[in-house]
Amino acid sequence: MGYKNMSVETSLKYQQDFFEHFAAAWADQSTYRIYQGIDNTAANLRLDPHDVPGYILAYDKQAEQELMTFLQQHLVSWLRDHIPFFDVTDDGRVFFGDWYHRRQFGRLDVINRTILHQTDDQRAIMPQLYDFADHQATYLDDQLEDMRRNVYQQATDLHNQLETLEADQAGDSEASTGGRVASNAASSSANNGSGLRGLLRNFIDPDEPDGDAPEEQPVRPARQPQRRGNGLDINRIRRQFDQAKAAADKAFDSQKRQLQVAAAVTNYEYQAVTKEYDTVADFANVLTSMADDYMQALKADEGGQHNA
Known part of the structure; x- marks a missing residue:
């Protein structure tokens, strides 16, 4: 029953009953009934559950x-048994396993009875476990290849520019050489032709003057193609490529070690999960139902105490 349907008297009676029940739950150290009081108050007053303890x-x-x-002491104790590969500290931090380089999975939200992921690294753990489950044989190699492409991207771009400039220079050189050969051949042919015609005229009519011979047309040299790249451009790009390649080599060696360690940690986490659950999805379902499972456990414990 919500406050919007209450008269003043009903509301005051509700408040009195609530505080009496909550006080009794605290006196009995009943975690289950305390959480019931918090949940009901949040629902009835439309409060954020975290604001309810202050209100009460x-x-x-x-x-x-x-x-x-x-409340935290009881939740920590239960979670240590519920998910045994979690290392839960007394102050509510949740770590994945007890091995070297272990990662913090999150922190307990005591009021909502869930685990909060507070950083990007913590939020990345579950997607990484799913990815590892789907690509166990190639998980590390895939990550190394992705990292390699990113690290060497600048060096690759510069290498492509360098190849283009060198190809242009080679093409210009070939075109220039071909042009000179064609020009020389044309000039030689013209000179040879003129000399042959002169000999024939002298042989047929030695008295005929040379003035009647047609005027020779000058031979134009072949036009040289314009070069798009030059030695200065190539040398500059080559220096930039060498620098980028050296920096990429250093970065790759450093990040490779980090990826190897991270992949090993993910493998440890995956082995811990699949030792307790059939799949990563089953583990995710346990996390999703954590609040309900905890309340069911508290209810069962409450019933057992009453029966005793």
């Missing part, structure tokens, strides 16, 4: 901290 305890910071410490 009149925003007394010391009282709020005492309540949070009590």
Whole structure:
């Protein structure tokens, strides 16, 4: 029943009953009933669940901290058994395993009974586990190849520019050589032709003057193609390529080691998950249902205590 349907008297009676029940739950140290009180208050008053302890305890910071410490102790204890490969610290930090280079998976949200991922690295763990499950044989090689392309991208671009300039220079040189050969051949042919015609005229009619001979047309040299690249451009690009290649080699060696370590850690995490669950998806479902599972465990424990 929400406050919007209550009269003043009903509302006050509801408040009185609620605080009596919450006080009894605290006196009995009933984690289950305390959470019930928090959840019901958040739903009825449309509050963020994190604001409810302050509302219930009149925003007394010391009282709020005492309540949070009590709830956290019980949640930490339960989670250590519920997901055994999690290393959960007393202050609510959740680590994946106890091996070297282990990663923090998140931090407990005590009020909502979930695990919060607070950084990009923490949020990346589950996608990496899914990826590893799908590509176990090539997981590291795929990452190394992606990294290689990124690291060497500038060097690759410069290498392509260098090849283009060198090809242009080679083409210009070939065209220039061909032009000179054609010009020399044309000039030689013209001179030879003129000399032969002169000999024939002298042989047929030695008295005929040479003035009647047609005027020789000058031979134009072949036009040289314009060069797009030059030695200065090639040398500059070659220096830039050498520098980019050296920097990429250094970066690749450094990042390769980091990727190898990261892949090994992901492998450890995957082995831990599949030892407890059939698939990564099953593990994800356990995380999703964590709050419900915890409340069911608390309810069962509450019933057991009453029966005892």
